[in-house]
Amino acid sequence: MEINATLAVQWIEKTNEKIQENKEYLTSLDRPIGDGDHGLNMSRGFKEAVEKVKAGNYPTPADVFKDVAMTLVSKVGGASGPLFGTAFLKMSVATAGQQVLNESAFVKGLEAALDGIKQRGKATTGEKTMVDVWEPVVEWLQDNGFEPEGLLAEAEGAMNATKNLTATKGRAAYFKEKSVGHIDAGAASSYYVFAALAEVLGGK
Amino acid sequence: MEINATLAVQWIEKTNEKIQENKEYLTSLDRPIGDGDHGLNMSRGFKEAVEKVKAGNYPTPADVFKDVAMTLVSKVGGASGPLFGTAFLKMSVATAGQQVLNESAFVKGLEAALDGIKQRGKATTGEKTMVDVWEPVVEWLQDNGFEPEGLLAEAEGAMNATKNLTATKGRAAYFKEKSVGHIDAGAASSYYVFAALAEVLGGK
Amino acid sequence: MTYVGLVLISHSSKIAEGVKELIRQVVKDVPIETAGGTEENGIGTSIDKIQAAISKVDQGRGVLLFYDLGSAKMNAEMAIEMSGLENVRLIEAPIVEGAYVAAVEAGMGKELDEVEKRVKASF
Amino acid sequence: MTYVGLVLISHSSKIAEGVKELIRQVVKDVPIETAGGTEENGIGTSIDKIQAAISKVDQGRGVLLFYDLGSAKMNAEMAIEMSGLENVRLIEAPIVEGAYVAAVEAGMGKELDEVEKRVKASF
Numbered sequence: 149m150e151i152n153a154t155l156a157v158q159w160i161e162k163t164n165e166k167i168q169e170n171k172e173y174l175t176s177l178d179r180p181i182g183d184g185d186h187g188l189n190m191s192r193g194f195k196e197a198v199e200k201v202k203a204g205n206y207p208t209p210a211d212v213f214k215d216v217a218m219t220l221v222s223k224v225g226g227a228s229g230p231l232f233g234t235a236f237l238k239m240s241v242a243t244a245g246q247q248v249l250n251e252s253a254f255v256k257g258l259e260a261a262l263d264g265i266k267q268r269g270k271a272t273t274g275e276k277t278m279v280d281v282w283e284p285v286v287e288w289l290q291d292n293g294f295e296p297e298g299l300l301a302e303a304e305g306a307m308n309a310t311k312n313l314t315a316t317k318g319r320a321a322y323f324k325e326k327s328v329g330h331i332d333a334g335a336a337s338s339y340y341v342f343a344a345l346a347e348v349l350g351g352k
Numbered sequence: 353m354e355i356n357a358t359l360a361v362q363w364i365e366k367t368n369e370k371i372q373e374n375k376e377y378l379t380s381l382d383r384p385i386g387d388g389d390h391g392l393n394m395s396r397g398f399k400e401a402v403e404k405v406k407a408g409n410y411p412t413p414a415d416v417f418k419d420v421a422m423t424l425v426s427k428v429g430g431a432s433g434p435l436f437g438t439a440f441l442k443m444s445v446a447t448a449g450q451q452v453l454n455e456s457a458f459v460k461g462l463e464a465a466l467d468g469i470k471q472r473g474k475a476t477t478g479e480k481t482m483v484d485v486w487e488p489v490v491e492w493l494q495d496n497g498f499e500p501e502g503l504l505a506e507a508e509g510a511m512n513a514t515k516n517l518t519a520t521k522g523r524a525a526y527f528k529e530k531s532v533g534h535i536d537a538g539a540a541s542s543y544y545v546f547a548a549l550a551e552v553l554g555g556k
Numbered sequence: 557m558t559y560v561g562l563v564l565i566s567h568s569s570k571i572a573e574g575v576k577e578l579i580r581q582v583v584k585d586v587p588i589e590t591a592g593g594t595e596e597n598g599i600g601t602s603i604d605k606i607q608a609a610i611s612k613v614d615q616g617r618g619v620l621l622f623y624d625l626g627s628a629k630m631n632a633e634m635a636i637e638m639s640g641l642e643n644v645r646l647i648e649a650p651i652v653e654g655a656y657v658a659a660v661e662a663g664m665g666k667e668l669d670e671v672e673k674r675v676k677a678s679f
Numbered sequence: 680m681t682y683v684g685l686v687l688i689s690h691s692s693k694i695a696e697g698v699k700e701l702i703r704q705v706v707k708d709v710p711i712e713t714a715g716g717t718e719e720n721g722i723g724t725s726i727d728k729i730q731a732a733i734s735k736v737d738q739g740r741g742v743l744l745f746y747d748l749g750s751a752k753m754n755a756e757m758a759i760e761m762s763g764l765e766n767v768r769l770i771e772a773p774i775v776e777g778a779y780v781a782a783v784e785a786g787m788g789k790e791l792d793e794v795e796k797r798v799k800a801s802f
């Protein structure tokens with residue numbers, strides 16, 4: 149498996165498709181235990197990110213990730229903006245200068261992204277946030293390498309597992325024990341990020 | 353000395369005159385160590401209070417004080433509203449039912465007013481507020497009875513003495529040690545209340 | 557269903573309105589009224605606005621009043637006394653952050669004591 | 680004369696504007712900028728607005744940033760990192776009450792450390 153700038157752009161496009169299709173769903177997850185804007189935030193951010201990266205001519209995946217990061221940071225407007233923004237920024241820094249990322253280089257990039265999310269949000273696993281998708285998925289990739297179906301299953305399982313958690317970070321934390329029973333919105337959008345990756349890698 | 357409803361109305365009218373004349377001055381006192389609205393607040397409140405009580409036909413001073421209280425409470429808009437409002441309300445309650453107040457009854461009314469101000473603002477003397485005029489003046493009246501010139505001198509001295517105090521209550525308290533060197537605005541307007549009383553009692 | 561009601565008292569009507577819109581994104585059902593600015597909508601507070609707000613949000617389960625600066629507090633206390641209602645309480649908590657917590661708690665159907673306790677515990 | 684600058688970051692532009700108007704009644708000279716709402720002025724925050732506000736209020740004596748709710752904090756932290764400036768600090772204090780104290784202290788010519796300390800000591 150290798151990722152170049154073109155594939156990186158495809159990853160973002162595919163992620164955007166999924167987010168636009170599930171915009172209402174993402175918002176509906178954010179409504180009972182949040183402020184009901186996650187779908188709107190993500191759709192606005194990724195729409196702009198796709199426009200940006202489709203127009204660009206990028207030598208490396210890192211350059212793609214950097215523009216995605218800056219666009220998300222500027223346009224999202226909610227917590228997911230600095231979080232996904234930091235993720236893509238760290239991924240960009242960790243993979244800087246490489247025209248093509250092999251599996252190990254790309255996984256290093258994802259590790260850096262995960263660290264970035266955790267630093268930015270000061271969250272760890274079990275707090276019912278996007279970290280609960282990112283961390284198990286990155287660990288799964290470290291252990292298993294790129295295998296699209298396994299990756300998809302891992303991301304989906306992790307997303308669903310947030311349902312039983314009590315939120316202790318983000319807006320949902322205000323709802324304390326009442327946050328149980330709902331999938332975390334940012335976990336769901338993170339699932340789409342990885343589902344898009346699985347498709348792009350699987351050649352779909 | 354006796355106070356009936358007509359004299360009570362005259363007291364409010366005279367107070368209003370002084371406040372309107374010194375509106376800019378009162379505001380200028382509130383500017384360096386406050387929000388610069390005390391003159392505006394007091395002029396708005398007393399203007400309405402005078403209109404109200406001039407239109408009324410009151411059997412007792414207590415009825416006059418009650419309408420003054422309600423008008424100040426509604427119209428002033430700053431801390432001085434509930435403070436002067438409470439003062440006149442307590443004065444009304446303490447003198448209720450009496451057509452004419454003799455000296456002792458009226459001083460009891462002023463004592464009640466002072467207590468009301470202190471309760472409402474949770475302030476005591478030395479905190480650079482209107483209490484620093486009300487308390488010494490009420491005590492002076494208790495000791496000396498109604499003597500217009502002495503009353504005026506006591507009120508003026510008390511007002512000027514607030515200049516050297518450090519504010520620990522109200523907006524000026526935010527300025528801490530920097531509040532020294534300015535006369536307290538509410539002390540100045542309280543001085544006008546007592547100066548008006550002295551004039552009304554002195555037959556001017 | 558009824559809820560504990562909230563009154564947002566601020567010297568600035570913009571602050572009170574802004575806090576309400578921030579909360580309304582998240583909590584739809586809890587009664588919330590603003591009492592911002594003077595009678596003429598200048599900077600200051602109005603006891604009449606506070607009294608009107610209290611009676612609008614009171615559904616029988618109590619009312620919590622938030623205020624911004626000291627002089628609003630005195631007007632709020634007077635309004636409470638004059639309302640003659642039970643279970644109308646002024647709370648010492650930041651107006652933006654405190655009212656947000658209170659709204660979420662009230663929206664979960666909590667009682668006045670509990671809402672108050674949760675707000676206090678957040679700061 | 681120069682002052683410590685203040686940035687008011689709120690999900691609601693009304694809150695940020697309201698806090699500024701509340702302060703401006705009392706403190707005229709301290710540089711204060713609002714960063715309220717998203718780019719489209721919806722409820723949320725904008726890192727671009729925060730960055731612009733920081734550079735407007737920076738007079739070389741440091742900048743204090745106030746925010747309302749958690750997600751604004753992350754945007755604020757990013758904006759600070761991206762500004763590359765020294766002495767730009769996010770403070771954990773109620774946005775209305777805290778910024779008011781900070782403005783009064785900054786207006787007295789206090790240094791950033793002192794302003795920050797006084798705000799912290801008030802809550």
Ligand SMILES: Nc1ncnc2c1ncn2[C@@H]1O[C@H](COP(=O)(O)OP(=O)(O)O)[C@@H](O)[C@H]1O
Pocket residue numbers: 178182183185186189190225226227228229231265268269270271276277278279317318319332333334335750
């Ligand atoms: N401190 C945090 N750490 C990690 N993730 C967080 C944190 N706070 C929020 N999130 C994620 O962000 C998502 C909410 O994003 P969004 O609705 O866009 O922002 P907001 O909460 O500002 O409205 C949550 O579902 C959660 O996954």
Ligand SMILES: Nc1ncnc2c1ncn2[C@@H]1O[C@H](COP(=O)(O)OP(=O)(O)O)[C@@H](O)[C@H]1O
Pocket residue numbers: 382386387389390393394429430431432433435469472473474475480481482483521522523536537538539627
């Ligand atoms: N807690 C208090 N106790 C007694 N008097 C107070 C208190 N707070 C403020 N004051 C008085 O009120 C005056 C300010 O009134 P005003 O300017 O009308 O109100 P605001 O401070 O709300 O703008 C002060 O000068 C002081 O005399």
Ligand SMILES: [Mg+2]
Pocket residue numbers: 178182183184185186226319
């Ligand atoms: Mg949200």
Ligand SMILES: [Mg+2]
Pocket residue numbers: 183185225226227722723
């Ligand atoms: Mg939001």
Ligand SMILES: [Mg+2]
Pocket residue numbers: 382386387388389390430523
């Ligand atoms: Mg004033």
Ligand SMILES: [Mg+2]
Pocket residue numbers: 387389429430431599600
């Ligand atoms: Mg005022």
